[in-house]
Amino acid sequence: MTTLEQFLEEKARKTERALEARMAAWPNAPETLLKAMRYSLLAGGKRLRPALALGAAEIIAGEDAPALPAACALEMIHTYSLIHDDLPAMDNDDFRRGRPTSHKVFGEASAILAGDGLLTMAFDVAAECGDLRVVREIAQAAGAEGMVGGQQLDLEAEGRALTLDALRQIHARKTGALIRVSVRVGAMIAGARPEQLDALTCYGEHLGIAFQIADDILDITGDAGTLGKPIGSDAVNQKATYPALLGLEEARALAHEAAAAALEALAPFGREADTFRALARFVVERQH
């Protein structure tokens, strides 16, 4: 049996090998631009979104290879969003994954372009899957009604008191939409039946909520060394978070509730979904 750790390592390795190949396939791109794109893209990270796309394909069809282009595209989009979020005009963060952020190393202009380049090329890579629905679902999840929209709402919320519902709305778009679509496109590429797609979509939705609440909690309780970023930055930036709104204990309870709903969604599946079950438990128990 594959443990969760083995699963995540294997998917991360596959994704990173495929991303390396993509980044070597554009010889006409300027050296500095590629360097900046690679710096953020190949800087480690959990590779959660690729693991979800590849894992969903595996649950449905027993193999993950057809979902590899979509997995790469999702990680490229996630990485671009981190580069742009870290910019001085946005969150103004100096460190990410334990290293100086893109604009600290390459300057603001090149960081903006590295993000633009990753976002643009992500759609060339996603299209390799040969399925227009995959391109459209990814664009919609990453776009004005999804991730970019969530980022805008987050900007507007800074320093303001939020209701729990408003906070949920922000996170559903800012991080939830891309996590949800990762599971969906993996399943779609593998030829999931409608009821299978619905069940996995429900899993992805609740996993995203659990992940975000856990992330907020870790910003308070975590260790700067293992997290690779300063602790307490949400409080410094006056960001509304689940623990700030509900207290630590109630936030923890809400995360476990979301994880339980994610597990519940997997009820129609057998042993083939065991790593996804382990992932839902891990997300709320992780220390970094």
Place this chain on the structure above:
Amino acid sequence: MTTLEQFLEEKARKTERALEARMAAWPNAPETLLKAMRYSLLAGGKRLRPALALGAAEIIAGEDAPALPAACALEMIHTYSLIHDDLPAMDNDDFRRGRPTSHKVFGEASAILAGDGLLTMAFDVAAECGDLRVVREIAQAAGAEGMVGGQQLDLEAEGRALTLDALRQIHARKTGALIRVSVRVGAMIAGARPEQLDALTCYGEHLGIAFQIADDILDITGDAGTLGKPIGSDAVNQKATYPALLGLEEARALAHEAAAAALEALAPFGREADTFRALARFVVERQH
């Protein structure tokens, strides 16, 4: 017979109507984000890229409607590139098309997000054409080997002496790639045969060169009122331009040479390509 002016007006009107419809189709996007996207997208402009996509489709198949989603996507990508290019960290321009630039009106963070939103949604819109090749060609032309790459090269060239060849390389990517692909995707969607696609690609390539040289010339000889931006900004920003490198007369000669090559490429076509012929002539003769 349709005059060039009628042609450009008709294509601009169709494109703007379609863009309006797209921007109204995302009710879940935050109000401010949509406002910033609309501000730049529906601010007028020549709509050259949509006209090329729609015109190419018309030359090949006698109708332009199937190319409308691609035309919208191209204008959205062009607009995002203007928003990001104008940012303080890039060209730091305060005016565009006679109005304050996006970051002047909405702030830097929202301008970055408006650009990201337009770029992302462009691929959802492009995919409506139902042809994965269109998505991939647009991503490649706009991406690391195309427009974004040209923008990076342009950054690196600022304040440095360039050879004519290096200047050509920058423009081929920064503006040429998107103009070329506009013609290509229009032709592809209309079902162009390989030799038709080659001829129109050659037209698009030379038209892009003529357009860029003419643009450089207008920055020196044009009128701020009709151009909608300050005259001489290239010289202030120490940008390498064709007239700076070759002198005004030789730059004019080069623009006419490129326009002649564009006309030559249309030789296989009959009267149906007459507006494209008029366009090649207009590009080097325009005053704004």
